[in-house]
Amino acid sequence: METSIGHQVEALLEYVAWTILWNKYFAIMFLVLGLYLTIGLRFFQFRRFGDIMRNTICTLFSKKNKSNKEGDGKVSSFGAFATAVGSSVGNGNIAGVASAIAIGGPGAIFWMWMCALVGMATKMSEIVLTQTYRQKDNTGVPRGSAAYYIQKGLVEERGWKWCKGLSVIFTIAMLCAFYFTPGPYVVAESVQAGFNLSATGSIIFSVVYVILQFIIILGGIKRIVKFAERIVPFMVVAYFGLAFFLFLSDISATIEAFKSIFYCAFNPTAAVGGFAGVSVIMTLQVGVARSVYSNEAGWGSSPIIHAAAEVDHPARQGLWGAFEVFVDTIIVCTISGLIVVITGVWQTGEGGAGSVGKALTQVFGPVGGIALAIFIFIFSLTTSTGWYAYLEGLVGFLVRNKPAETRTKIVKFITCTGPLFGLCATMFFFAHGTVPAVAWMVLDIQSAIPVYVNVVALTLLSPVIFKKVKEFETDFLDPEKAARKAVALNAED
Template identity: 60%
Template sequence: MDVTQVTKLLEFFAWKVLWNPYFPIIFIILGIYLTVGMRFFQFRRASDIIYNTIGTLFRKKKKEKDSKGNLISSFGAFATALGGTVGTGNIAGVSSAIAIGGPGALFWMWIAALVGMATKMAEIILTQHYKQRYSDGSSYGSAAFYIEKGLVEERGWKWCKILAVVFTIFMIGSFYVAPGPYTIMESFQRSFDLSKYAAIGMSIAYTLLCYYIVLGGIPRVVKFAENVVPAMVLLYLAAGLYVIFQDLTALRTAIASIFTYAFKPCAAIGGFAGVAVIKAVQIGVARSVYSNEAGWGSSAIIHATVDVDHPGRQGMWGAFEVGVDTLLICTISGLMVIVTGAWKTGHGGAGAVGDALTAVFGPFGAYALSFFMLIFALTTTTGWFSYLESLIVYCTRNKTREQRIKYIQFVRFTGPGVPLLFTLYAFYNNMVPSVVWMLLDIQSAVPVYVNVVALTLLSPLIFRLTKEFEVGYLDPEKAARKAARRAAAIAK
């Protein structure tokens, strides 16, 4: 079977079977259903979300101890989860989405993100509510745990056990078939005109750096995320905004094309083959999920390690993550390739963003791309390790602590290495970026299917916990803040 046949087969499974024309619509409907059931929390309580998430960085806040006695804050969990979501998907994934689905794909990424804020908040609420605690003080959570406890144990639906197993298997697969080493090879080879062997050397060096972080366990992963993620995001936004605002006429045209081609077929332009509207919807929703992980059930895992007074408080970090990841960072990436016209080649991948940066910064743009790809890939790979540990714990939940530790050590030593082997195979067989990203779309779709079912079945509990949090926690706190401001004003 040659490369063309493999590509067609992957495309069939990715866009005809899994991300079929109907599933993205179902996913958006679920987001709308959760949004309505949570009474439009992400919109009504936008100020509270900001105050209780990024706003905490400007106030003194006591750090919590995690299950192993290590200091970890809600921001630490947020930085790790954001590092896991803000990665190569925000650069290579977005440009590939536009290369396949046209500018309209970005619009559907926005729609999926707006309703996905409620979806991700719901996931974290459930993960917090049903997280597993052990006698040694450790605690873990994932969609597998809330399926097991909420549907199998509480409701007696034994068939749901299959959902938990399928979710866990494909999530572990998502870690082992990760794009980090591949995108590093692609971006460095393109930016520095390296030979294939030199690019492989860079990928190996990247893997060794991953090992250094991952072998330190979750504490080192969280510390790395806290120190690197904020600066990484700000630097990328600054470079992207500079590119976008270089040509205001092109920016206006780009924004118009996003809305136009969201509802109108995009004709062939340059190397772009042209697509129907449904393709823009499919690819937009798929890449939104891969990027911000709302509905995937992945980043909710790290949020289970934080002890808070109510699951809803940690859930707000999830809503904020989606906003930062897709509505901010993905938008910057998308606008860069549209404004500069880099999307018209139809190539996609990190190279399109590199072309956009090079068009403004010259040769330095290619170097900047390599730097961003390296940091983004590192935060994704290491952030996902914290997820993998909880997934392994679910698989070994009935074993002793010593046995669980052995399995965790196994994934620490194999985790970064397997993606490198996948990368070498992909590079040796000259896989184009779109093929690699289709593989990722396939493996991300199955957990989303499982999570759609679980979130729907557990939605009454989600709505109850959200209302409970608002009435019992947010409203009293808001009233107290207003009273304090009035008292301060009177005192003046």
């Protein structure tokens, strides 16, 4: 009886996730939006990829980094980047990718790539709008999110009062993400696979994880950002190094894995025990949904922390957004996907961090599973704590006309209750033996609503995005061209 009910719940979740929310029309529309923004920006992320690198990661090695300022209540450009990447790299890149392949087959990785390539323009656009329409709260700290650019850009500037509802829906849906966090569950799942623990022993690790999470987030945004700045670069490089060794140890299998990704993108193969068969459109849906959850392009989350960065032009901070998507999906997600495809572990249909742990155990022995558990623990910690850097911006919008004390009380309440809810959900999933791929469908459902709202906002405000980026190219990326233009204008006068 319990098994029958479980199957019914799984079928319901699958229906809501893939038929109602991340349906084939929306998945395609999301890709079309990214393509539209890419064309409107004149393929900026491809034409200016060198400039993106020079103005982001390369600035860290420059003694004169003018775009990396900090001030009271503000964060550096790199701090915003590290926090945003930390909030996405981990759960989505390891457990999420493995679950996507379990549902949609290796071809899901291909559609994650496609979504990420146009998603670089999408995320850059979000940050440009957030920087353009951000505003200071009653304590003088700059705040911004999709809700702010909907309110200021559509409601106040264009007089479209019906958009007020969109900003509220977006904010409430995003706040729900603090309760539907996968961190404790992913940690319990990974340590169970890595250390061969019982369910009880795994949950104890989740308790420790939640305690550390409290220590970091209760220190406020400064502690969260500093933690991300120190941990994220090291963990990404270490994870890449581990996977690179795996790829080199069996180059022929790596080549075959790439072939299967391209082949299965248009000739899907279902995993054993997978969900109701797969098709090309199902593979596309899963790839797009998991790409959004992983790199957050279009979700509207990471621009919240980017709003606090001080730069000379909104588009300069947008470059960090484009770089985030590249690192998150094109590099880290690809690594995770290749690991489970090369080893064939994806065919079990289980998905989740445990399948990546099993794959590494096949190659490196028990050390591989243990290493993955450590990666997951730290990556999940940066994910969970990074999200709390968004909290004040979200709450600040809802109570922007209220005293600062009101915002502080709400933030403290969510900060104290959010991690505990995730821990309780972990206990529930483990008690019922929930398959990881099913748990991830719950997260796909939760992430869809803000994306729907943000798609509307990005489309309606796209002229502002195109104008700002063009202005940035002319006046900031091409200073010599701007100088020649100024000389010409002076000569005409």
